[in-house]
Each structure stands twice: as structure tokens, then as C-alpha cells.
Amino acid sequence: MEQAQEAQGSLPRTAAATTPQNPWPLRVLSEKLKQHIENSPESWVEGQLLEANVRNGHAYLTLRDVDVDYSFSVTVWASVMRSLDTPPEVGSRVVARVKPSFYAKTGRLSLNASDLRPVGLGDLLARLERLRRALFDEGLFDPARKRPLPLLPGRIGLVTGRDSDAEKDVVRNATLRWPAVQFDIRNTAVQGVNAVAEVTAALRELDANPDVEVIIIARGGGALEDLLPFSSEDLVRAVAACTTPVISAIGHEADRPILDDVADVRASTPTDAAKRVVPDLAEELANLAQARNRLDRAVRANVERETQRIASLRARPVLSNPESMVQGRREDLVRLGQRSTLAMRASLARGHDSIAHLRAQVRALSPQQTLDRGYAVIQLESGDIVRSAEQAPTGSEVQVRLARGRLAATVTHSHTPEEGNTP
Missing domain, CATH: 2.40.50.140 (Nucleic acid-binding proteins)
Incomplete structure (x- = not known):
């Protein structure tokens, strides 16, 4: 010891x-x-x-x-x-x-x-509701974050259980609607302890593939306990972080998993997801035929309307007898020519009358006209006109201009009238 x-x-x-x-x-x-x-x-x-x-x-x-x-x-x-x-x-x-x-x-x-x-079920629902409210407050359910689905995706990613009815429903219905559709399928656990990790890994793998244009997460319903992985916070946040649109197709109407709220589109069932992700070829062909019929009717109606319009234009006199338009313009030209000739002649006559009147006035004011009435113009030898007797004293030599001819004269006597007296 x-x-x-x-x-x-x-x-x-x-x-x-x-x-x-x-x-x-x-x-x-x-x-x-x-x-x-x-x-x-x-x-x-x-x-x-x-x-x-x-x-x-x-x-x-x-x-x-x-x-x-x-x-x-x-x-x-x-x-x-x-x-x-x-x-x-x-x-x-x-x-x-x-x-x-x-x-x-x-x-x-x-x-x-x-x-x-x-x-208990009540405890689970209360816990899920608290998580749902917290994620809502974060804005993960905001409609502005929802991405639109592509019109016709080239490749669809599908996350679902192996050999499940959900996989068969999605593939069969999508193929029936659009035979050329292609799938990239990831089979994972959709309930139990491994479901969250496997679904999240498959989701991230498909999101990283540039050929995948939309992702469907599908399960064919089940009890609330079986659907709990689709309300996992880790999976919900992984869906919110995806850059590829995600469709939630968990076929359970009574209790919606949180995945439905964060996904870009919620489908009530896997079949509904198939209908949402691709258009119906038969319906599209019918729509195309209907559109072609409408286009054909519109073209025919337009052609008929334009044909009637052309016929109406051709029925107008100017097109049925084009010479009438030329004849009318010709008559207008003749009429306008006549009017311009008459106006020119009238203007010339008025001009002649005006000139004659002005000539008469000028002649009336002319010195010659004064001489013609018997008056004479007396000029000194220098050529200045004699206007006063004082300008031509006795003995001055003057020229007398008559209406016809001239006279030479000598002043023998001059008389200047007194102021105020008229000569």
C-alpha cells in the first residue's frame, strides 16, 4: 500500500x-x-x-x-x-x-x-411558426426577391426521392406537355435525418450548373413529421441564396412547409410543378394556329380594305378621265390669259389718258403756249429777260421773241409806272 x-x-x-x-x-x-x-x-x-x-x-x-x-x-x-x-x-x-x-x-x-x-404536434407547429416569422422579418419571403421562371427552360433540375411517385409525376407530365424537355435529376432522402443535408447539397450542385435554368424540389406529401426537413432553416436559407429559380412542389396542402414561402414559385403538387415549368405543346400549337388564323384574317381584311380604297380612288373623275383635269387647267389658263390681256389693255388706256392729261397740263404751263396767245419775250443782248422798264433804258438794243421768230429792236422810250398803279 x-x-x-x-x-x-x-x-x-x-x-x-x-x-x-x-x-x-x-x-x-x-x-x-x-x-x-x-x-x-x-x-x-x-x-x-x-x-x-x-x-x-x-x-x-x-x-x-x-x-x-x-x-x-x-x-x-x-x-x-x-x-x-x-x-x-x-x-x-x-x-x-x-x-x-x-x-x-x-x-x-x-x-x-x-x-x-x-x-407534440402543437409544439412543432409553434416552433415552425416562430421560425417562419423570424425569416419573414428578415425579408426572405419578400415578393421582390422572387425570380420569374424561364419561358421554356433548356434543362430542369429535379431534387426528389429515388424511384418516387413525385419524380415520375414531374417527368411524365413535363414530357407529355413538352417532349423535348431535359432533366438533371438528383435523388436524395426526402425525410429523415439525412434529408436536409442531401437536399441542400443537391440544390447547390444544380444551382452551380449553368445549363440548369430552373430547379424543382418535389415530394409527394406526407405527415407533418415527415415534411419537417423542408422547414429546416439550413435548407430554407440555401434556397434563398440560389441564383436559379426554385419551385417548391411538396404535395401537402394542410400544413405548408417553410420551403413554400421562400421558393420563387409554390406548386401544390409535383404534377402542378410540371405544368408550371414548361408550356403545353398542344396548347402552344393551338395558340399558334389561332394566331396564324387571326393574322390571316387581318391580312385579308387589310387587303380587301385597300382594294376597296383603290377602287374608290379609281372611280373618282380625276382618275377615270384624267384629261378632264388637264382640260380644266387649260380653260383656266385661257380665262386667266384673257383676263390679263383685258387688264393690260385697260391699264394701257388709263396710262395713255394720264399721259395726254399731263401733256395738256405741261403745254398749258409752257412759255411757248403763252407766246402762242400773243405774248412776247424781250431779252437783252446778254440774254437776260427784261422784266422791268428800268432794265432797258432808252437806246438799249433788245431781242423780241415771238411765237414764231425773233425781232431786233431799239428802245426809244421807257416808262416806269408809279408805285401802286397798274401799268
Whole structure:
């Protein structure tokens, strides 16, 4: 005993102090792990029961995470089992108050449950509603974020279960509507613990493919618990981050998964998704034929209307007898020529009369006209006109200009009349 204590006292105090020459015995590590783990406080956890074995009143359970493939052994002692309202059932979703337990002899880590409660439908719906409200407040459901579907996608990405009715419905109905449609299909788990991870990975892979123009996530309905992966926050955010339009085709009308709210288009069923993603070839051909008929009628009506218009134009006199227009213009020219000739002659006559009148006036004012009436013009030798007797004193030589001819004369006598007297 004393040797053991001495040996114990020589052991390293911490794990970091151990060496190959001075290691811990395995029991020391086990005891220290047990002490550390069992000092952890109790916590509430949620999961799905994979196994439930009841022996001697004790329940030995396997609890798995609802989203990823993590599981843990849980022990429910008989004293706790007696206080439960309902015994644990495989496949049920539960919350448990657990505390870690480490069995040092075998190095087995497990959880001891002091309370176990099934998660009711009301609790699930309330939790989903809280998540839905939080994502709505973030704006992930904003209609402005919704991307329009392509008119005729060249390639459609489809995420669905392997050999599922949803896959068959989408492919069959889309092919019936548009035989040339092409699919890029990713088969994943659509319920259970692996569903979220597999659907998210397939979604991101299809979104990264530039040939895929639209993605359909399809499942043929199911119970609320089965559809919980399509309300996972991780999957919802992955859909919101996609650059490719996404159609949610989860065939469950009663309780809509959150995926329906964040997707660009919600289809009520996989068949509805097929109808939304491609047009109906027969319907398009019918529409094309109808459009061609309308176009044909419109062209015919236009041609007929223009034909009638041309006939109406041809029936007009100017086109039925074009010479009448020339004859009318010819008559107009003759009439205008006559009017201009008459106007010119009248203008010339008025000009002649005006000239004769002006000539008469000029002649009336002419000195010659005065001479013709018997008057004479007397000029000095210098040529100045004599206007006063003083200009031609006695003995002056003057020229007398008559109406016809001239006279030379000598002034023999001159008389100047007194002022105020008329000569």
C-alpha cells in the first residue's frame, strides 16, 4: 500500500505533464474524464428515438438528431420511467433532460435522462411558426426577391426521392406537355435525418450548373413529421441564396412547409410543378394556329380594305378621265390669259389718258403756249429777260421773241409806272 501511494504521488498532476517515461495509468485518465464529464450540468436536448429497450423497468434508448446523423445512448432509470405519462416509442420525437455519464470500466459515454417528454404536434407547429416569422422579418419571403421562371427552360433540375411517385409525376407530365424537355435529376432522402443535408447539397450542385435554368424540389406529401426537413432553416436559407429559380412542389396542402414561402414559385403538387415549368405543346400549337388564323384574317381584311380604297380612288373623275383635269387647267389658263390681256389693255388706256392729261397740263404751263396767245419775250443782248422798264433804258438794243421768230429792236422810250398803279 505504501509503495502504491508512493507511486501515485510520483504521477504527473496534469495530462500535459505525462511523458513516455512517466505515463498515466488508464484508470487515472478514466477517473479524471468521469469527474470532468459528470460535473457537466443537465441540459434539454431534442431528437428522435431509434431504439427503445425496456429491461427490469429501465429503458435503454438510442436518440438521434433530427437533422444530421448524430446519435447518443440514453438511459432512463426505472424511477424516472414510473413518472412518465407515456412510455417511449421508437420513431417518436422527444425532448429529454439529460446529464452525461461516463462508465469508467468500459470507457462508455452515455446520457442519463431525468425527464422525457414527447414533442407534440402543437409544439412543432409553434416552433415552425416562430421560425417562419423570424425569416419573414428578415425579408426572405419578400415578393421582390422572387425570380420569374424561364419561358421554356433548356434543362430542369429535379431534387426528389429515388424511384418516387413525385419524380415520375414531374417527368411524365413535363414530357407529355413538352417532349423535348431535359432533366438533371438528383435523388436524395426526402425525410429523415439525412434529408436536409442531401437536399441542400443537391440544390447547390444544380444551382452551380449553368445549363440548369430552373430547379424543382418535389415530394409527394406526407405527415407533418415527415415534411419537417423542408422547414429546416439550413435548407430554407440555401434556397434563398440560389441564383436559379426554385419551385417548391411538396404535395401537402394542410400544413405548408417553410420551403413554400421562400421558393420563387409554390406548386401544390409535383404534377402542378410540371405544368408550371414548361408550356403545353398542344396548347402552344393551338395558340399558334389561332394566331396564324387571326393574322390571316387581318391580312385579308387589310387587303380587301385597300382594294376597296383603290377602287374608290379609281372611280373618282380625276382618275377615270384624267384629261378632264388637264382640260380644266387649260380653260383656266385661257380665262386667266384673257383676263390679263383685258387688264393690260385697260391699264394701257388709263396710262395713255394720264399721259395726254399731263401733256395738256405741261403745254398749258409752257412759255411757248403763252407766246402762242400773243405774248412776247424781250431779252437783252446778254440774254437776260427784261422784266422791268428800268432794265432797258432808252437806246438799249433788245431781242423780241415771238411765237414764231425773233425781232431786233431799239428802245426809244421807257416808262416806269408809279408805285401802286397798274401799268
